[in-house]
Amino acid sequence: MKVLVADDEPVNRRLLEILLSKWGYEVTVATDGEEAWRHLQSPSHPRIAILDWMMPGMDGIEVCRRIREDKSRGPVYLLLLTAKQATEDANGRYESVADDYLPKPYSAHELKARLRAARRILELETQLLEANDAIQSETTRDTLTGLWNHSSILEILHREIHRARRHGTSLTVLMADINDLKQINHQHGHLVGDAIMREVARRMRSSIRAYDSLGRYSGGQFVIVSPDCDRSGAVSQAQRIQSAVSQETFRTFKGDFSVTVSMGITVGCSSHQAHELISAADAALTEAKKAGPNQIELAFK
Incomplete structure (x- = not known):
């Protein structure tokens, strides 16, 4: 010493x-x-x-x-x-x-x-x-992925909304969902599904900006809070995330899997509340999944 x-x-x-x-x-x-x-x-x-x-x-x-x-x-x-x-x-x-x-x-x-x-x-x-x-x-992180947990990512979203209001800047919320995760869990077991979620989280984390926040929202759904990001930047971010997730197969003890994510995006303004942004991104994500795997949908608010 x-x-x-x-x-x-x-x-x-x-x-x-x-x-x-x-x-x-x-x-x-x-x-x-x-x-x-x-x-x-x-x-x-x-x-x-x-x-x-x-x-x-x-x-x-x-x-x-x-x-x-x-x-x-x-x-x-x-x-x-x-x-x-x-x-x-x-x-x-x-x-x-x-x-x-x-x-x-x-x-x-x-x-x-x-x-x-x-x-x-x-x-x-x-x-x-x-x-x-x-x-x-333990109280702020998701135990499976190490990302921000549900309550923490929402708290971060509230803080970023207040910051965007003070500075008059945009705020984007992206919601991602692992395609066919339920089917993987059903056919190959939850241990395989958990391994895939951990690797998806790692790849997503490596593809976002240093000042973006990534959290596990529920199940195989993730939320990215991206300050100072407009619509074109949000779409580019979503494409970058999809590429990072899908470019290499996922190797597990039950074999290799090709995994993709669908994404919904909403860009907020100073008048939006947290629940409005989450709801809009979730609705856009639903439309993206209807269009097929590995799709992106932009909500128009």
């Missing part, structure tokens, strides 16, 4: 560097607060920072304060070192910005124990963040 040591006293700095290296830490040193702050802004910044409280220019408490105000970085455990006679003052000031403080002079045993506690706290914080991410993923 990376540890930053910031101390303007060369002897103290070198002693800490020797101890930490001996204990297996990867040590970065700074001679003052400004240099420490630069190290902590790095994308691969140290997870633990040992900061002398009294340093010229930017002191240790100011470095701590800046770290706490910067919400863009991962957690950093901040340990302040302070002269023994200043302990009382430091104890009143460090609590709002630092995680712990250690009065000088300190023993190597005590420092090692504090660092061990810091590592354990960081490990718990990492586990908590991972658990939160997992919960967030």
Whole structure:
């Protein structure tokens, strides 16, 4: 684990560097607060920072304060070192910005124990963040395809409608349906159908723009929310998706399958509501499926 040591006293700095290296830490040193702050802004910044409280220019408490105000970085455990006679003052000031403080002079045993506690706290914080991410993923993502789930794609649609109203831009909704999926499920089993849906999702995801949103709406139906996209752009997008899906056969444990998608498109304006756009795209999709597989229908609203 990376540890930053910031101390303007060369002897103290070198002693800490020797101890930490001996204990297996990867040590970065700074001679003052400004240099420490630069190290902590790095994308691969140290997870633990040992900061002398009294340093010229930017002191240790100011470095701590800046770290706490910067919400863009991962957690950093901040340990302040302070002269023994200043302990009382430091104890009143460090609590709002630092995680712990250690009065000088300190023993190597005590420092090692504090660092061990810091590592354990960081490990718990990492586990908590991972658990939160997992919960967030479970509530917003479709478990089969990894795409946005039904409620999430509708929430995204609502947000994009409001954005389109503010900026006076167009908003396109495309709805896609895997042709003959029910027949595949009936003849070859749902495991094959699930494998095909996952691969369709992957191919569709690779063919849309970075700022488009793709979600599984229901069964083999998918919704793409495409901001700043007019009718001609929407048709080109739909053709690109169909090509991505159909250009190669789908290989499964039950054999190879040729798969296509039908698509319905609607282009909204600032007066449209989410349910109107979904309904129009769904109606266009129905007409596309009536015309045969791998067709595109544009709704005129």
